[in-house]
Structures are given as C-alpha cells and as structure tokens.
Amino acid sequence: xxxxxxxxxxxxxxxxxxxxxxxxxxxxxxxxxxxxxxxxxxxxxxxxxxxxxxxxxxxxxxxxxxxxxxxxxxxxxxxxxxxxxxxxxxxxxxxxxxxxxxxxxxxxxxxxxxxxxxxxxxxxxxxxxxxxxxxxxxxxxxxxxxxxxxxxxxxxxxxxxxxxxxxxxxxxxxxxxxxxxxxxxxxxxxxxxxxxxxxxxxxxxxxxxxxxxxxxxxxxxxxxxxxxxxxxxxxxxxxxxxxxxxxxxxxxxxxxxxxxxxxxxxxxxxxxxxxxxxxxxxxxxxxxxxxxxxxxxxxxxxxxxxxxxxxxxxxxxxxxxxxxxxxxxxxxxxxxxxxxxxxxxxxxxxxxxxxxxxxxxxxxxxxxxxxxxxxxxxxxxxxxxxxxxxxxxxxxxxxxxxxxxxxxxxxxxxxxxxxxxxxxxxxxxxxxxxxxxxxxxxxxxxxxxxxxxxxxxxxxxxxxxxxxxxxxxxxxxxxxxxxxxxxxxxxxxxxxxxxxxxxxxxxxxxxxxxxxxxxxxxxxxxxxxxxxxxxxxxxxxxxxxxxxxxxxxxxxxxxxxxxxxxxxxxxxxxxxxxxxxxxxxxxxxxxxxxxxxxxxxxxxxxxxxxxxxxxxxxxxxxxxxxxxxxxxxxxxxxxxxxxxxxxxxxxxxxxxxxxxxxxxxxxxxxxxxxxxxxxxxxxxxxxxxxxxxxxxxxxxxxxxxxxxxxxxxxxxxxxxxxxxxxxxxxxx
Numbered sequence: 001x002x003x004x005x006x007x008x009x010x011x012x013x014x015x016x017x018x019x020x021x022x023x024x025x026x027x028x029x030x031x032x033x034x035x036x037x038x039x040x041x042x043x044x045x046x047x048x049x050x051x052x053x054x055x056x057x058x059x060x061x062x063x064x065x066x067x068x069x070x071x072x073x074x075x076x077x078x079x080x081x082x083x084x085x086x087x088x089x090x091x092x093x094x095x096x097x098x099x100x101x102x103x104x105x106x107x108x109x110x111x112x113x114x115x116x117x118x119x120x121x122x123x124x125x126x127x128x129x130x131x132x133x134x135x136x137x138x139x140x141x142x143x144x145x146x147x148x149x150x151x152x153x154x155x156x157x158x159x160x161x162x163x164x165x166x167x168x169x170x171x172x173x174x175x176x177x178x179x180x181x182x183x184x185x186x187x188x189x190x191x192x193x194x195x196x197x198x199x200x201x202x203x204x205x206x207x208x209x210x211x212x213x214x215x216x217x218x219x220x221x222x223x224x225x226x227x228x229x230x231x232x233x234x235x236x237x238x239x240x241x242x243x244x245x246x247x248x249x250x251x252x253x254x255x256x257x258x259x260x261x262x263x264x265x266x267x268x269x270x271x272x273x274x275x276x277x278x279x280x281x282x283x284x285x286x287x288x289x290x291x292x293x294x295x296x297x298x299x300x301x302x303x304x305x306x307x308x309x310x311x312x313x314x315x316x317x318x319x320x321x322x323x324x325x326x327x328x329x330x331x332x333x334x335x336x337x338x339x340x341x342x343x344x345x346x347x348x349x350x351x352x353x354x355x356x357x358x359x360x361x362x363x364x365x366x367x368x369x370x371x372x373x374x375x376x377x378x379x380x381x382x383x384x385x386x387x388x389x390x391x392x393x394x395x396x397x398x399x400x401x402x403x404x405x406x407x408x409x410x411x412x413x414x415x416x417x418x419x420x421x422x423x424x425x426x427x428x429x430x431x432x433x434x435x436x437x438x439x440x441x442x443x444x445x446x447x448x449x450x451x452x453x454x455x456x457x458x459x460x461x462x463x464x465x466x467x468x469x470x471x472x473x474x475x476x477x478x479x480x481x482x483x484x485x486x487x488x489x490x491x492x493x494x495x496x497x498x499x500x501x502x503x504x505x506x507x508x509x510x511x512x513x514x515x516x517x518x519x520x521x522x523x524x525x526x527x528x529x530x531x532x533x534x535x536x537x538x539x540x541x542x543x544x545x546x547x548x549x550x551x552x553x554x555x556x557x558x559x560x561x562x563x564x565x566x567x568x569x570x571x572x573x574x575x576x577x578x579x580x581x582x583x584x585x586x587x588x589x590x591x592x593x594x595x596x597x598x599x600x601x602x603x604x605x606x607x608x609x610x611x612x613x614x615x616x617x618x619x620x621x622x623x624x625x626x627x628x629x630x631x632x633x634x635x636x637x638x639x640x641x642x643x644x645x646x647x648x649x650x651x652x653x654x655x656x657x658x659x660x661x662x663x664x665x666x667x668x669x670x671x672x673x674x675x676x677x678x679x680x681x682x683x684x685x686x687x688x689x690x691x692x693x694x695x696x697x698x699x700x701x702x703x704x705x706x707x708x709x710x711x712x713x714x715x716x717x718x719x720x721x722x723x724x725x726x727x728x729x730x731x732x
Contacts, residue, residue, distance in 0.1 A: 006051070010059040017199040021159070025191045026051045028159045029125065029184070030059065032166035039091040039120070039203035040069040042082040044504075045534040046098025047135060048186040049127025053096065054535065060548055066202045072537070072549065075504050080106035083113050083179065086120035087220050089210040092170050092203060099126035099141040099183070101455075101475065105505075107144065113179050114148035115230045116220040117238065120205075121170030122179040124150070128269070130324060131357030133186055138355065140324045145181050145301045149234045151242055152301040153251075154183045156271040159193035165298065168251055176242040178234075183300070185269045239302065246299050252307055255294040262374050263293035263311060264367070265333065266321035267300045270358055274321060277364040281377065292371070303329070305336050312337060317345035319370045321363065325355045423463050428650045429608075429674035431573045431601030432458050432526055436466040437646050437682055438579035439494075446587055449494050450485055454478030454506075456498035456533045458526050465648040469496075476501035479510020479523050486519045492587055492595075493521045499555060500531030503540050507558055514594035515563040522586045522595045527555055528603040536606045543602070559596050566595045573601040576681040604674060625699040628675035632667045636691035639664025643692070646682045667691070 006027070013031050015021055021031060029052060033041060041063070045053040056063070056070050063070050073079035076097040086093045097106065103126060113122065126141050145152035151172060155165035162184075169180040219226050246252065257263075266274055274294070278284035283291045295311040297303070312318055322329040330348035337344060352358065352366035371377040412418070426433045435458075443449070453459050453469035454477065462469035473481040478497035485493040497506045502525050510523060529543050530536045538544060542551040556569050566589070568582050579599065586595045618625050635658070644652050644667060651673040654665040669679065680692040698705050 006055045006058040010055060010062060013059055013062045013200070015197040017197065019197045020194055021197045022194045023159075023192065024051075025157070025159060025162055025184070025189050025193075027055055028163050028193075028195065029166060030055050031197065032163040033094055034062070034066060034068075034200040035163075035198045036121075036167050036170050037092055037201045037203050038068060038094055038170075039205070039207055040071075040082065040085060040093045041095070042071040042073045042079045042093075043096035043125075044073050044076045044079050044098075044102060045531065045537050046076075046102055046127065047129055047534065048189040049096050049098055049125065049184060050535045050537075051189070052125065052127075053537065057537075057548070066200060067206055067208075068203075069207055076102035076105040077109050080109035080113065080124070083109075083118070083122045083124070085207070085210065086118040086122040086179075087113070087116055088215050088217055089120055090205045091120040091207065091210060092123075093120065094123040094125060096125040096127070098136075099128050100139040100144070101129075101136050102126065103141055103144045105475070107148075110144065110150065110179070111148050112222050114150045114234075115222045115227060117177040117230065117233065118173060118179055119177070121173040123166065123169045123173065124179060124181045125166075126181055126183055127189060128183045128185045131186065132359075133357075138324070141181060141183055142301060142324075142328050143326075146328060149178070149239070151176070151178060151180045151299065152183060153180060153298060154185075154267045154269045154300040155188070155298050156253075156268040156296060157185065157188035157191050158272075159191070159195040161268070161298070162188060162191075163195050168249060171249070172242060172245050172251075175245040176238045178238045178242065183269065187272070188269060242302060243304055246302075246304055247306065251299050252304065253294075253296040253298065254311065255288070255296065256290045257293050257311070259291050259293050260376060261315050262317045262319075262371070262376055263295060263315050264319045264321060264370075265295040265297065265308070265311065265329075267323075267329065268296050268298040270321050270323065270363070271296055273358060273360055273363050274367070276360045277367050280360070280364055281368065281371070283371075283377075292376070297329070300329070303332050303336065305340065308333060308336050309340050309342065312342050312344050315344060317347060317370070317374050319351065319367065320346065320348035321352070321358065322348060323356070323358050325349075327354075425460050425463065425648060425650070426457065427605050428672050429604035429676035429678075430457070431528055431599075431604060431676075432461075433647060433649065434573045434576050434579055434678050434681065435524065435526060435599050436461040436468055437678070438576055438583050439468055440466060440646055441576075441580050442583045442587065445584065447491070449491055449587070450482065452478050452481035452485075452493060452495040454481075454495070454497040454501050456501055456526070457528075458496055458498055461496070465645045476504040476506035477509060479506060479514055482521055483513060483517070483519070486517070486521055494587075495521060495523045497523065497525055498531075498533070499525065499527045499529070499541050500533070500539055502555060502558075507562065511559055511564060511594070511596065512562040518592075519594045520592055522583075522597065524583075525555055525559075525596060525598045527598050527600040529600075530603050530606055532603040532606065536603060536609075555598050559598070564594055564596050566591050566593060567598070568596075569598040569600060571600050573599045574676055574678055574681060576678070604676065608674060619699045622700050624702055624705070627697045627699070628677075629669070629673050629695050629697060630675060630677060630679055631669050631693050631695055633691045633693060634658050634666045634668070637666040638691075639666055641667060643667055643679050643682050647679055649679060652679055 009027055012021055012023060013034055041056060043053050079095040079097055082095055083093050085091050128141060129136055130140055153165050153169055155161040165182055169182050173180040275284050275288055278290055320330045320333055327349050334346055347370055351369050451469050453462055453472040455475040459472060471481050476497055478495040482493040482495040531539055538546045538549055538551055540553040541555050556567055559567055570578055570582060573579060582597055586597055615625055651670050653668050653670050655668045657664060657666050
C-alpha cells in the first residue's frame with residue numbers, strides 16, 4: 001500500500017497530441033516516457049523519486065497498452081542492470097532511483113553499461129536528494145557521471161523543460177551510444193505546471209522482437225581486449241558525438257546574452273532560484289526576463305567549450321553557480337577558459353558557500369556581492385575610490401526595494417534561535433517504538449551494547465528518548481556494520497535492519513554473511529510489512545495481496561534457508577514483555593551462531609490510511625464502531641514521566657498538576673492517540689505507575705451500550721459520593 005494513490009492522475013497519461021497537461025513533475029516524466037516510445041522501465045523507490053515508482057505502479061494498464069514492461073526492482077543495482085536490454089537491441093529503457101545512495105548501489109552496473117555503450121536509448125532518472133531537506137549524506141550525482149563518462153542532464157525546473165529533457169535524453173543516448181542521467185532535484189519532482197502533450201507511441205522494436213531475434217556483439221561485452229577499446233571510444237567517438245548533438249539541438253540556453261559585460265553560468269536545476277534572486281534585486285521579472293546575461297547548462301556534463309567561449313567573449317567577469325563540493329563545473333570552466341586563452345575574471349565558490357543547498361537567500365547574497373564588485377549594482381555601503389577603478393564609466397543598475405527588505409531581515413533573529421529544533425521521530429503508534437523500548441529495558445539489566453543501525457524509520461532510535469545506535473553504513477547493511485565486532489566477549493553486538501533493507505541486500509550482506517563467518521551476534525529485523533520509509537510500497541514479505549506482485553514470503557523462511565538456527569519471531573511488537581524476554585534470551589543464550597529476532601507489526605501509518613476511511617464510512621452508515629484510546633489519571637500520576645522517556649510517543653505530553661500541593665506536571669495523552677497501548681505496556685513492564693487507563697469510544701451505540709453506560713455512571717457516582725462523605729468527615 002503506497003503512501004498515496006495516483007489512480008486518478010494516471011488518466012492524464014492518455015492525453016493525445018496537442019492537448020494540455022496540468023500536474024506534477026513526476027507525472028510529467030511518466031507522460032514523457034510514453035511519448036518517447038520507451039520499451040521497459042524499472043526502478044527502486046527512494047525520496048524524492050518515490051512517487052515516480054508509485055505512478056508507474058498505478059499506470060499498469062496504460063503501460064500494458066503500449067507493450068511497456070515495468071518492474072519494481074529488488075535494488076538500484078537490479079534496476080541499473082536492467083538497462084542491459086539496450087546494449088544489443090534498439091530498445092529504449094529507463095530506470096529510476098534515489099541519488100546518491102542509489103547510484104552508489106548501482107555503480108557497478110552503471111560502470112559496465114557506460115563502458116560497453118548502448119544501441120537503444122538508456123535513461124537513468126535520478127532523484128537528486130541534496131540540500132537541507134535531504135535524509136542522506138551530502139553528495140551529488142555529478143561525480144558518477146564524470147567517473148563513468150555518462151552525460152548528465154539537469155533541466156530547468158518547469159514541466160515543458162523536464163518533458164523535453166526526457167525526450168532529448170533518449171536521443172542524446174542513441175546519438176552518442178552512451179547512457180544518459182537525468183537529474184531530478186527535489187523541487188523539480190514536485191513542481192506543478194502545464195505543457196502541451198504529444199501522442200504516446202509504442203516502441204518500433206519490441207521486447208518480443210528481441211526475444212525472437214537474439215543478437216550479440218562481442219565488442220560490447222566488458223572483457224579484454226574490448227574493455228580497453230571502450231575507453232578510446234568514449235573519448236574519440238562518443239564524446240564528440242554528444243557535443244555535436246548538444247550544440248545542434250541547443251540543449252543549453254542563452255538568456256539576455258549581450259545585456260551586460262558580466263554574466264552568470266548556472267546548471268538548469270538552479271534557474272528558478274537565480275531568477276527569484278534577480279527579481280528581488282530588480283534585475284529580472286517573474287517570467288524570466290533578465291537584465292543579466294545567463295548561460296543555462298541543461299546539460300551539466302559534459303560542458304561545451306565553444307558555448308563557453310561564446311558566452312565569455314567580451315565580458316569582464318562570470319559567476320559560476322554550482323551547489324556542493326567539489327566544484328566540478330567551476331574547475332572545468334577554469335580549464336576551458338585557460339585553454340582558449342580567454343582573459344576573464346571567474347568567480348564561484350569565492351562568493352558563494354563552499355557547500356550546501358543554494359536557496360534564494362544564499363544566491364541573493366552571492367549575486368549581490370558579484371554585481372556590486374563590478375559596478376553593475378550600486379553598493380549599499382559607501383563606495384570606496386578603489387571600486388571606481390575596477391569599473392570606470394560602467395552603467396550602474398540601482399537596487400529596487402532590496403535595501404529596506406534586507407534591513408528588516410537583519411533585525412530578525414536567526415531561525416535556529418527563533419524556532420525549536422524538531423528532529424525526526426517515530427509516528428504515533430509506530431510498532432517500531434516498543435522494540436527500542438524493550439532494548440532500553442534490557443540495557444538496564446545487561447548494560448549497554450554496541451548497536452549497528454540501518455537505513456529506515458528505525459534509524460530514529462539513535463535520537464532521544466532511546467539514544468541507541470553507534471553507526472549506520474547503508475541500506476540493508478546493519479548486519480554487515482557489526483561484522484568486525486564478532487569475538488568471544490561478555491556481550492554480543494546488536495544489528496538492526498528493516499524488512500525493506502533485508503530484501504534489498506541484508507539477506508546476503510548481513511544474515512548469510514553472519515552464517516558463513518560463524519557470527520555470534522544478534523540481528524533484529526523490523527518487519528512492518530512495507531518499505532515504510534519510502535512511502536509504504538509492498539515488498540516480498542508484505543501480507544497484503546498485490547494484484548501485480550508476489551507477496552506473503554516470510555522472512556523467517558528466508559533466514560532459515562541460508563542456515564540460521566536460532567530464529568525467533570514476535571508477531572506483535574506491542575507485547576513489551578515478550579519483546580523484552582526474547583531480547584534478553586538472544587543476548588544471554590549459550591547457543592552459538594548468529595541469532596535473528598524478527599519483530600512483526602504493521603506500519604501504523606499505513607494501517608491508519610487503510611482503517612480510517614473504513615471507520616468514517618461505517619460511522620456515516622450508522623454502524624456501531626468501537627475505538628480504543630488511552631489516558632492518564634491525573635490524581636494517580638506521580639509526575640515521574642518515565643513513560644515518556646521510555647516511549648517518546650507524540651501523543652504523550654504533560655499538563656499542569658491538578659493537585660495544588662504538587663509542582664511536577666502530570667503526563668497526559670492527547671487526541672492523536674491511536675490506541676496502540678504501548679504507554680500502558682511501558683508502565684507495567686517497567687514497574688512504573690498504574691495511572692494509565694484504557695477507554696472505549698463507541699460511535700452509534702446500541703441500547704445495550706447506553707444501558708451499560710447508565711449502570712456504570714450510577715455505580716461510579718455512588719462510589720464518588722461515598723468517597724466525598726469520607727473526606728468531609730476528616731476535613732478540618
């Protein structure tokens with residue numbers, strides 16, 4: 001069950017020639033694939049490209065109409081290797097995954113693909129997860145394109161440019177026999193807009209044709225001596241062919257080329273941000289009309305020497321706008337200008353931050369300094385005499401309304417002082433929370449253990465209130481991350497991985513590796529039925545029936561299949577006593593060999609997405625519906641708050657103590673509670689307080705429900721009146 005359904009949106013994929021498409025960038029990419037005559041598509045979900053996989057999954061009938069094969073790949077390496085179909089056959093294929101972690105996983109397949117080259121167009125759509133909204137280490141895809149000499153497209157983030165980039169990517173790939181990477185930044189994935197559609201078209205050469213007419217070309221296989229020839233081909237044939245195609249198709253764009261004697265060269269993905277900054281400086285409008293010359297590199301790699309010569313001739317200075325380190329583009333531009341003998345001032349990281357996402361405020365500050373330095377803008381401070389010598393008799397463009405805005409902005413406190421930090425955490429009722437609660441309880445008995453964490457929701461355990469986890473090495477590598485810590489000792493290392501990571505590569509790199517090397521450590525596999533962290537997509541062990549995928553394959557059977565003897569499965573993670581007891585057994589048993597604990601409970605977020613509509617429908621139909629909620633008796637709560645420290649559930653909070661003689665605030669359960677019961681379980685398992693209670697909310701109650709409630713109210717009222725009389729008897 002994916003995070004959201006695109007069943008309605010995919011109807012737009014049937015739009016014909018000349019019709020107007022309105023929607024999101026992800027959906028536009030899918031439409032562009034259909035218009036390009038793609039024969040097969042594969043991929044692995046991951047932000048910010050997850051929804052592309054969801055769209056493709058919901059568009060199965062549309063894809064089938066055009067003979068397109070679609071696969072949810074087991075990993076990014078699987079997806080990249082799928083492009084092998086384009087090596088010998090004129091089949092256009094596309095794959096998609098998250099960058100750069102997905103590109104890391106796929107690098108072996110991509111390197112071999114780029115070495116041998118392709119006959120059909122091969123497009124790798126990477127979701128560029130760089131910047132402050134990212135969930136991964138800060139790296140970019142650019143290095144992979146350079147390393148393997150694949151061409152990298154980074155289109156301007158609007159739908160017409162994105163759609164055209166998909167089509168140009170296939171053409172460029174075929175013209176240069178080289179796979180092409182299409183970089184989709186976070187904002188490009190989710191940008192909304194319109195474009196005029198073309199008719200969808202089937203692949204002229206089909207997968208059936210390939211199967212019935214198999215061909216092979218020994219020179220395309222990466223083995224000596226062919227592999228040595230591939231490197232020469234890249235430089236002597238494919239690169240020049242790519243440069244010719246880029247120039248002839250005018251994939252890169254020039255704006256206001258002769259408007260001033262300074263200019264800005266930028267990658268297409270940063271175009272919107274730059275235009276916004278120039279608009280705030282009064283040097284552009286919202287439609288992109290600019291007074292500053294721009295060279296927009298929709299092809300971020302390779303750079304075109306002739307186009308840089310054209311842009312830089314007659315200019316005093318150029319600013320290169322490039323996010324992240326190393327500054328590949330700036331270094332390349334410097335080399336081009338030096339080779340061509342062009343004397344010009346080159347700026348980039350000297351005026352802009354060395355690393356980090358370039359948002360509007362960052363770009364605005366750097367561009368302002370650049371334009372003021374060369375007299376294009378009038379400096380806000382007093383102009384020194386030396387500045388006149390830099391740019392004598394140059395036209396100065398005054399800043400429009402930017403000065404007052406800047407002054408007001410300087411009076412505001414920095415965000416880190418004005419806004420509280422909000423680190424990520426588990427959802428309300430998350431079934432993974434009790435696993436780490438149990439770990440903390442066992443830690444009280446046995447002391448701390450080394451915990452090798454993994455990628456997924458369970459990684460939030462490294463943060464308060466659990467503070468568990470020493471390292472994380474990659475998706476499905478939790479087990480491998482503890483491989484070196486396998487020696488006779490008083491304690492065992494613990495590794496954690498999710499069910500998504502397990503099927504991605506954890507079965508082999510973690511569990512099978514532990515069996516082969518006779519590890520004595522413990523692996524905890526969090527089985528919540530989905531790849532929850534990427535949007536709730538189904539996987540092999542999902543319990544839900546999937547009409548187009550095979551599910552229901554148990555993790556325990558797979559683990560036993562590679563030789564693990566000590567395996568325990570907890571069917572309900574909210575059973576804190578069972579979780580704690582099983583963890584204790586795994587860490588203290590005398591049995592040698594790897595231990596695997598499979599902790600099962602459905603992802604609460606997905607469960608609520610499924611159940612809430614049913615509940616609303618049932619209530620509207622007048623059916624009796626019972627919902628459970630938990631609460632805290634303020635008269636019983638001692639204000640210890642251990643329940644919060646051992647749970648961290650967002651529905652647990654505090655409120656003022658009703659007892660005037662006690663200062664400590666009491667715990668309370670807010671309305672977001674989904675009735676998982678962990679807070680109550682914690683109270684009993686940790687031998688805390690009996691202040692938690694469970695309540696049932698009955699919608700559309702029956703006569704029996706109403707009678708039962710009246711009896712309860714009468715009994716409780718009688719007891720309360722008796723208690724009040726006893727208190728009054730001893731009152732002073």
